[in-house]
Amino acid sequence: MLPFASSGSKVTPRHHVSGYSNGYPRGNTFELSPHRFQPRLNATPAGRRRRRFYLRLAIFTTLGCLGLYFLLSGSSIWSLFSLGLLSGAEDIQLETVRYYDLSNVQGTARGWEREERILLCVPLRDAEPHLPMFFSHLRNFTYPHHLIDLAFLVSDSKDRTLEVLVENLEAIQASENENAHYGEISIIEKDFGQKVNQDVESRHGFAAQASRRKLMAQARNWLLSAALRPYHSWVYWRDVDVETAPFTILEDLMRHNKDVIVPNVWRPLPDWLGGEQPYDLNSWQESETALALADTLDEDAVIVEGYAEYATWRPHLAYLRDPYGDPDMEMEIDGVGGVSILAKAKVFRSGVHFPAFSFQKHAETEGFGKMSRRMGYSVVGLPHYTIWHLYEPSIDDIKHMEEMEQDRLRREQEEKDKAEKAKKIKEQFGDANSQWEKDKSELQNLAAQDKSPKGDEAPADGSKGKAGTEPDIKKGAEAVANKEAVKKDEGAQAQQPNKQS
């Protein structure tokens, strides 16, 4: 109740006479908000008790909730008080539990900006002579090296492949330039009992193809399954015997953002064989004819490309190269060659592999291409983007080259002999020329002298000729002027009879 509100009055006073609504008398009190109604709280003991009850209720509820939370979440309450230093470490950061989100490593067109890791797989067999070349390529890659993990499979090698490999790797990883260092490197040794020799003739012979390719496929699968980690976005397969390739090949292939992509592979040839030649015939488009052929074959048979035994009528990536064409041109293909394959890791994760059996009548990389297509992945070749495989001469080539070398030597010898002969002749008979000319001019002089008494006009000509020739002869025997003079002389001689007659 307000103190001054008169019960009978209908007019409420606009201003309180004696003070503000807070009940304090009006005076020189200073308040920031003096006009607010502030009821006196808990004035009564009952109000105070009620307030205390509410407070306790709130505290208990909070504690109860917290307790329930820690109970349910399973962590120790002590971590609350020790700020997590004393407890909890052993069950949160277990060494053997890793968490990966594979959606982060799908592989994109600009992997180098998103720091996508590449696994570079290299199968090796008796590859010692090629290793230095391979490592020079490795040093030159422009893709950030720390994002590339290397995996080597050394199998059935009889030479020092492993030792040379390790030496080279150590050299790279110990180099002063930090940017040259690669990520994780795995070397895997495993023998498959490959019986086919690694020289060109046996490697590319028709009979050896099927079994050889099946073993190669096994090797690739061993290598990949051992080396592929969950953080890899891409897998790049590369042969050691690539001679020339762009440094930017990883980015160039990645930019197309295809699941499986291969460049065109050619090889240089010596000039007498035409200069260059398509090399990798395993990248092709499927044809109806080859499908029909596949139907007629035995279940375990493997069609291998580029041999007369199987006429497949397939368009080959290697045959479609335009040196002046657009290097970004794409071509859908079904089989891929293994010289240089860039594939997204998800392709392998989803179960595509290099079949070591006859998958749709194909094995290894060609089977891999077909399987990728079957799984709905894009498989693409770049007809105008070329890398160059090493030229290894076949036995016939070597024979031919030896013959050519002998030919060349013989020809050189002949030329040398000829030159020597000419030199000798020159030395022995070299002076004869000038001697002969001297003699000739003297003879002419004599002749002129003989003639002079006979004719009236002749002596003038003769003396002219004499005047022209004599000083020249003195100068040098081989001078051109000399010859000209002689010609003049002869001309004079030729003229003389006319004049006389």
Added chain:
Amino acid sequence: MGARMGRKTKFRLAGVLFLIALIIIFYNTPLVHIWRRTAWLGGGQKFVIILAANVGGGVMEWKGAREWAIERDSVRNKKKYVKKWGYDLEIVDMSTKKRYAHEWRESWEKVDFVRSTLRKYPKAEWIWWLDLNTFIMEPSYSLQSHIFNDLNKHIYRDITYYNPLNISHPFTDDYLDEESRSPVGDGDPDSVKLILSQDCSGFNLGSFFIRRSAWTERLLDVWWDPVAYEQKHMEWEHKEQDALEQLYTAQPWIRKHTAFLPQRMINSFPTGACGEHGNDTRIHYNEKDRDFLVNMAGCEWGRDCWGEMYNFRELSYYLNRNPWERFKEDLVAVVWEKITGHKVKL
């Protein structure tokens, strides 16, 4: 300002503006293209060009820089032509396939592609087949103005007019009807369903027209079928061309719907082809007459396809330069060369 401008000036200004508007409409809007394309206006939709590209296709042989260059040029030439006149272009893949190869032949590629194209373009009336080694020298000729507006004037149906194969014409058998025994069929240009040209050694299918009709369907059926010509395709050198010759010789119903165009209307040869007896005015290209199309037939047998293609491309450009190109090349470049002594390409 308006007040000060005379009535005459206003008219002149309006005229200039109108002219500019016309130029913009003509060059910068698709209006002209749409006009030329529409079936009942320009009639471009009635024509489809089939270009046989990707010959070989990297199956048996390499397709190298030259083959790619030829293909690029040829395709660009036809694309430009088609865009200009509102036709359709169907580029077909002629890569080597076993089923088209001689020994295993199931069909002729041309037949298959003509069929599928007729199905793909339901509005097309005429199909123009072009080999890859052809070049349209005069893109300013439309097919309508060049041939089809006055078909009867250009074609000849009596093969005795030019008959390198010595086919006896017309048929004289008593059991044939009047039309089949007539040298010119029924004489009505609407009954012409197949138009081709003859070179020095007979029919040439590097450039021919075929019209949508029931007759065409039947021809394609028969043409396709080896029984109709007694499996002779193994002996023949020119495949479907010889087959058609055989059909023309033997079948009156085919002959009465076939017409020929003088070769230089649609299929001029360079001097290298059919050139054993020197230059023939019926066969060989002549730039003064501005022949429509050059077919470098047989250039893959010992001639330089890319060289010929390049020459004709440059010649076509030279003959059809616009005034600006003439100005800069014939005047500016020449003057510049006189002054500096260096040749320039503008």
